[in-house]
Amino acid sequence: MKLLEDKILNESVVLNDEILKVDGFINHQVDPKLMKEIGEEFAEYFKDRGITKVATIESSGISPALMTALALGVPLIIMKKSPSNVMKTDLFHTEVVSFTKGSSYELTVSKSHISENDHVLIIDDFLANGEASTGAIRLVRKGNATIAGVGILIEKSFQAGRNKLNEAMIEVYSLARIESLKGGIIQFKKQEN
Amino acid sequence: MKLLEDKILNESVVLNDEILKVDGFINHQVDPKLMKEIGEEFAEYFKDRGITKVATIESSGISPALMTALALGVPLIIMKKSPSNVMKTDLFHTEVVSFTKGSSYELTVSKSHISENDHVLIIDDFLANGEASTGAIRLVRKGNATIAGVGILIEKSFQAGRNKLNEAMIEVYSLARIESLKGGIIQFKKQEN
Numbered sequence: 128m129k130l131l132e133d134k135i136l137n138e139s140v141v142l143n144d145e146i147l148k149v150d151g152f153i154n155h156q157v158d159p160k161l162m163k164e165i166g167e168e169f170a171e172y173f174k175d176r177g178i179t180k181v182a183t184i185e186s187s188g189i190s191p192a193l194m195t196a197l198a199l200g201v202p203l204i205i206m207k208k209s210p211s212n213v214m215k216t217d218l219f220h221t222e223v224v225s226f227t228k229g230s231s232y233e234l235t236v237s238k239s240h241i242s243e244n245d246h247v248l249i250i251d252d253f254l255a256n257g258e259a260s261t262g263a264i265r266l267v268r269k270g271n272a273t274i275a276g277v278g279i280l281i282e283k284s285f286q287a288g289r290n291k292l293n294e295a296m297i298e299v300y301s302l303a304r305i306e307s308l309k310g311g312i313i314q315f316k317k318q319e320n
Numbered sequence: 321m322k323l324l325e326d327k328i329l330n331e332s333v334v335l336n337d338e339i340l341k342v343d344g345f346i347n348h349q350v351d352p353k354l355m356k357e358i359g360e361e362f363a364e365y366f367k368d369r370g371i372t373k374v375a376t377i378e379s380s381g382i383s384p385a386l387m388t389a390l391a392l393g394v395p396l397i398i399m400k401k402s403p404s405n406v407m408k409t410d411l412f413h414t415e416v417v418s419f420t421k422g423s424s425y426e427l428t429v430s431k432s433h434i435s436e437n438d439h440v441l442i443i444d445d446f447l448a449n450g451e452a453s454t455g456a457i458r459l460v461r462k463g464n465a466t467i468a469g470v471g472i473l474i475e476k477s478f479q480a481g482r483n484k485l486n487e488a489m490i491e492v493y494s495l496a497r498i499e500s501l502k503g504g505i506i507q508f509k510k511q512e513n
Contacts, residue, residue: 150430150432150433151432151433154398155397155398155400155429155430155433156395156396156397156398156430156433157386157389157395157396157397157398158395159386159387159389159390159394159395159396160390160393162386162390163390185378185379186378186379186382186398187398189379189382189383189386190382190386190396193350193352193355193382193383193386193387194352194386196350196352197352197353197355197356200353201352202349202350202351202352203349203350203352203383204348204349204350205347205348205349205350205379205380207348236348237343237348237349239343239344240343240344240348240349
């Protein structure tokens with residue numbers, strides 16, 4: 128998506144070879160018009176697939192996921208991060224381990240919001256090693272719902288997330304795919320999907 | 321706002337005399353069309369006031385705040401909840417103490433996103449004792465910005481938040497004002513503002 132790639136080139140900051148800071152328009156200050164265009168792009172790509180719900184993980188995925196849900200005409204589910212060992216019986220929960228950060232959290236969703244009749248599109252801001260996305264997928268499947276795909280704003284193609292999801296037969300649609308951040312230079316991968 | 325009041329009557333759960341659960345359409349599962357209408361309502365009410373940014377606190381205020389920012393044509397700022405004692409020099413921070421929950425957290429915003437040229441509208445889902453809203457106001461003022469007002473989805477009028485804000489000369493516009501939840505019955509206050 129050229130609009131997003133241009134924003135990344137003009138307004139993001141490369142912190143090191145692995146970290147891109149997009150605080151100015153996605154994560155901390157949010158550009159609502161960009162989010163609307165992103166939502167419409169995801170909705171166009173994933174239309175006609177019988178999607179019943181969009182899901183995301185709080186909190187930086189909420190803005191693009193809300194706009195996608197609006198464009199698809201379906202509800203949005205916000206999966207919650209909680210301290211480990213939440214054991215409420217009315218929640219599905221799964222542990223998400225971040226190897227890069229060396230930390231883990233419990234991801235939860237209310238049992239009343241996901242059922243076997245649901246076909247769920249997962250939206251998130253970043254795809255790196257796929258820990259968050261695979262956690263979200265586990266939660267959806269605990270509710271016996273099916274996965275329509277994963278929509279990502281910024282994919283770090285030099286990390287393992289996409290391969291992990293593709294091996295699990297999950298389709299990934301990323302609006303911007305970054306091949307390298309080496310030397311502070313943002314290099315996009317040619318779009319193939 | 322009749323649409324929101326009807327949703328509250330039909331889809332919320334009164335947990336006790338003080339707590340209303342709106343997990344099905346605001347906090348956990350989100351109704352995007354309702355959020356769009358809410359955003360347009362706030363934008364209509366607060367238009368022509370020179371608002372430069374909408375601000376909210378992660379994460380349940382993000383959806384209505386994004387739609388308000390979109391309708392006003394300005395950026396959204398997501399204030400972050402962090403463990404106490406975050407002392408990064410590039411952040412404004414303030415402590416928010418919740419007397420009801422008996423807990424506190426550090427609310428932060430990047431110094432690069434709020435300046436003396438900003439006139440900020442704060443949007444949040446609930447107004448109870450006003451701890452979150454007054455914390456957000458303190459942060460905005462640390463950046464030498466001014467407050468255009470506070471927009472709230474659901475005000476618990478039997479708690480002190482509105483009075484606290486009004487005493488500080490802050491205008492509050494609440495889309496639904498609940499006078500009482502006693503006995504499991506939702507009673508709305510007559511709208512005066």
